Amino acid sequence: MAAKGIKCVKGVRDIFPPEIDIWKFIENIWEETFSLYGFKEIRVPIFEYTNLFQRGIGESTDIVEKEMYTFTDKSGNSITLRPEGTASVVRAYVEHNLNKESPFNKFYYIGPMFRYERPQKGRYRQFYQIGVEVFDDNSPEIEVETLEMVNFALKKLGFSKYELNVNSIGCPECRPNFIKILKEKLNENKEKLCDDCKRRIDTNPLRVLDCKKESCKTVINEMPKITEYLCEDCKKHHLRLLKLLKGRKINYVENPLLVRGLDYYVRTTFEVVVENLGAQNAILGGGRYDGLVKELGGPDISGFGFALGLDRMVIALNENIKNSFQKNPDFYLAYFGENVIDYSFSILEKFREKGISVYTNFKGRSFKSHLRLANRLNSKFVILIGEDEVKNNKIIVKNMKEGTQREIKFDDLNSFLDEISKEN
Ligand code: AMP
Numbered sequence: 001m002a003a004k005g006i007k008c009v010k011g012v013r014d015i016f017p018p019e020i021d022i023w024k025f026i027e028n029i030w031e032e033t034f035s036l037y038g039f040k041e042i043r044v045p046i047f048e049y050t051n052l053f054q055r056g057i058g059e060s061t062d063i064v065e066k067e068m069y070t071f072t073d074k075s076g077n078s079i080t081l082r083p084e085g086t087a088s089v090v091r092a093y094v095e096h097n098l099n100k101e102s103p104f105n106k107f108y109y110i111g112p113m114f115r116y117e118r119p120q121k122g123r124y125r126q127f128y129q130i131g132v133e134v135f136d137d138n139s140p141e142i143e144v145e146t147l148e149m150v151n152f153a154l155k156k157l158g159f160s161k162y163e164l165n166v167n168s169i170g171c172p173e174c175r176p177n178f179i180k181i182l183k184e185k186l187n188e189n190k191e192k193l194c195d196d197c198k199r200r201i202d203t204n205p206l207r208v209l210d211c212k213k214e215s216c217k218t219v220i221n222e223m224p225k226i227t228e229y230l231c232e233d234c235k236k237h238h239l240r241l242l243k244l245l246k247g248r249k250i251n252y253v254e255n256p257l258l259v260r261g262l263d264y265y266v267r268t269t270f271e272v273v274v275e276n277l278g279a280q281n282a283i284l285g286g287g288r289y290d291g292l293v294k295e296l297g298g299p300d301i302s303g304f305g306f307a308l309g310l311d312r313m314v315i316a317l318n319e320n321i322k323n324s325f326q327k328n329p330d331f332y333l334a335y336f337g338e339n340v341i342d343y344s345f346s347i348l349e350k351f352r353e354k355g356i357s358v359y360t361n362f363k364g365r366s367f368k369s370h371l372r373l374a375n376r377l378n379s380k381f382v383i384l385i386g387e388d389e390v391k392n393n394k395i396i397v398k399n400m401k402e403g404t405q406r407e408i409k410f411d412d413l414n415s416f417l418d419e420i421s422k423e424n
Pocket of ligand 1: 084115117122124125126127128282283285286307308309310312
């Protein structure tokens with residue numbers, strides 16, 4: 001007997017048709033876009049040794065502190081389901097010495113990520129990201145090209161209302177000074193902050209700037225802006241980025257509070273937000289991570305990338321586009337009678353050989369129940385096959401909407417199917 005009441009784990013989901021077609025549509029557009037911009041796919045494992053994420057993402061980040069799915073395997077190793085993709089891609093780059101042949105590499109990945117977060121609309125414990133990483137190009141130009149690519153794909157996907165936020169969070173040269181000043185100011189206002197932020201003042205003060213609680217926001221708005229504390233090189237980089245963005249007519253908003261949740265970022269950080277997603281309104285985010293390859297044991301090679309949330313992109317996609325996927329095959333084959341199955345199979349095969357999708361059902365149905373099912377599946381046409389059709393080598397095609405029907409000889413089937421292919 002089947003076990004009763006087994007449900008899917010809290011915060012994770014099943015994705016059914018026709019929604020899955022929306023996912024594929026989005027994936028395809030990104031993949032086509034990546035290929036135009038020279039990105040190649042990389043597939044990395046979905047679990048890694050835990051210390052990769054501890055070192056890569058940072059011990060005092062929310063992800064590492066609270067959100068990782070970590071377990072001990074049967075050999076006693078601490079393993080973690082990946083909470084994001086960059087650390088794994090960098091680990092692969094370093095482990096396989098990809099820099100030896102040519103340090104410059106452009107990769108993309110697609111796959112599930114796992115974070116133990118509080119589930120809500122647009123926030124899941126297993127969610128899907130598409131991400132890109134560029135190694136060995138530390139210029140603002142590559143950042144602009146990548147952001148232009150983001151625009152390119154979002155437009156193709158029919159997004160018109162979105163906002164690109166950009167910031168610079170400096171580098172190990174200039175950030176410590178900013179953090180020192182920020183800490184002082186935050187401590188002066190400690191009592192007004194939430195418990196998490198009180199704790200973050202010591203562990204990760206930059207993250208306070210990211211807090212969404214109203215009470216914290218008032219304090220945060222009074223805090224010094226990181227962009228005013230950049231060293232000369234970071235400032236030059238940032239100003240050049242902004243200039244190039246303007247030159248390419250890429251709309252952006254400067255957001256000095258955009259610090260992002262992962263420790264590895266330096267200089268440029270960015271995020272794309274949309275209106276119709278509620279609290280979880282970020283569909284894409286990324287930045288520069290020049291020290292990460294070295295941190296994970298590789299040479300001093302720069303990195304830049306982003307990840308987008310597929311789940312959120314599906315929710316945010318324009319309803320008209322989504323509705324265009326509510327489609328079942330136009331054709332349903334209804335057969336009835338003795339010795340008609342071989343003939344029916346050969347007709348089904350003919351349709352499929354011509355690339356035309358067709359349904360049937362083999363439960364020994366009557367014509368009537370076939371038609372009922374065809375209606376339920378919203379089929380536009382039903383192919384009728386009975387003993388008479390087999391004997392006379394023909395099929396009948398019934399137009400369900402108009403109620404008309406047409407007889408097609410087996411010998412004429414190819415030209416009939418060509419006609420339909422053209423119409424579709
Ligand atoms: P991050 O790796 O945190 O920079 O996130 C990149 C993108 O992944 C975000 O902009 C979201 O669109 C998406 N994302 C992050 N966490 C979740 C989650 N728990 N559920 C759904 N999407 C997420």
